[in-house]
Amino acid sequence: MEMRQIRYFQCVAQELSFTKAALRLHIAQPPLSRQIRQLEEELGVQLFERLGRSIRLTDAGKFFFDKTMQLSARLNDVVTATRRIAESGKKWFGIGFVPSIMYGFGPTLFRKMRALGLQAEIGLSEMTTVEQLKALRAGQIDIGFGRITLDDPHIAGLTLLQEPLVLAVPAQHPLAARHQVLLGDIVALSYVLYPAKPRPSYADHVIGLFEQRGHRLSVVFEANEMQTAIGLVAAGLGVTLVPSAVTRMQRDDVVFIPLNEPDFTSPIVMSWLKDSGSPFLEDVVALARQTAKEAAVTTRK
Structure with a gap:
């Protein structure tokens, strides 16, 4: 699959006409039609319905159009940023992070980094801890902030914080009125x-906390994103454990309940x-450590 084929597909999808798309692309219609057929063969799906002289996108075609347009926009941003770095003479500093740090520690640290005046173009990439380690080894990022500790001889790691975990339940859940819950209250719930x-992940950390105390967790759904998991909780499909900073999220269909279990925490690594x-x-590591110390003091108050 080539970028040219995707660009041709997007043009045909926008025009819903091979003739108009060919004119816009400044190519003959037969080569354009041939490229679209090759793309469909490579994907193994039909992207367009041919209805006589008119065409329309199939459901698969609509999905492919939406996602490739997002990718194109992202690629354009990357090209623009690349040129900006080259023109400014600045170096690149890449940061990988898990979404859950963006409810407290992350924004505070990133604001301080900007105030520090680093002569660098700072790139932020959302990724799991496992993805961060791969990106570090590949030189795609310079530092990562995750939720689990993974052994790698080439990677240095430091636990900055231990965030208490809280239980997220639907607003109508029997436990929703409680000011706190104990382990015995939550071991039999559906999670x-x-x-x-990819695994291992924060999910394995949560499972491990229960297993260390002799309990097997009942898992009814697994989601790739924290926001999706909380949405499933709101729908009444189960409960979940999240770091306490996530309670800053304002929702009227989910209640966050403190867990009276001191060892039920999640590290920021x-x-x-x-x-x-x-x-x-060196400057960023020192700044992150200082930010974590300040956050720990605030948490204890």
Whole structure:
């Protein structure tokens, strides 16, 4: 599959006419039709319904159009940023992060990084802890902030914080009126876990907390995103455990209940390549440690 084929497909999808698309692309119609057929063969799906002289997108075609347009927009942003870095002479500093740190620690740290005045173009990429380690080894990011500790001889890791976990339940749940819950209150509940993949992940951390105490978790759904898991909770399909910072999320269909189990926590783990050549890494590591200390003091108050 080539970018050219995708660009041709997008043009045909917008015009809903091979003739108009060919004119817009400044190519003859037969080669355009041939490229679309090849694309459909490679995908193994029909993207267009041919209705005499008119065409329309199939459901698969609508999905492919939507997603490829998103990818094209993202690619354009990448091209623009690449040119900006080259023109400014700035270096690149890539950061990977799990979504759950964006309810407290993450935004605070990133604001401080901007105030620090690093002569770098800072890139933020949402990714799981496993994906962060792969990206670090590949040189795609310079530092990562995840939720689990993974052993890798090439990666340095530091636990910055231990966030208490809280129970997320539907607003109409029998436990919703409680000010706190005990382990005995929640072991028999049905759980929505996240992320489903790649593993190991925060989901395995939660399972492990229960297994260490001799309990087997009843998992009814697995979601790839925390927001999806909370949405499934709101729908009454189960409960889930989330880091306490997530309680800043304002929802009227989900209640977050403190868990009176001191060891039920989730770490924020900072990781970086041991032989990193980034000139900014030392400053960012120090800033992250200071931010974590301040957050820990605030949590204890």
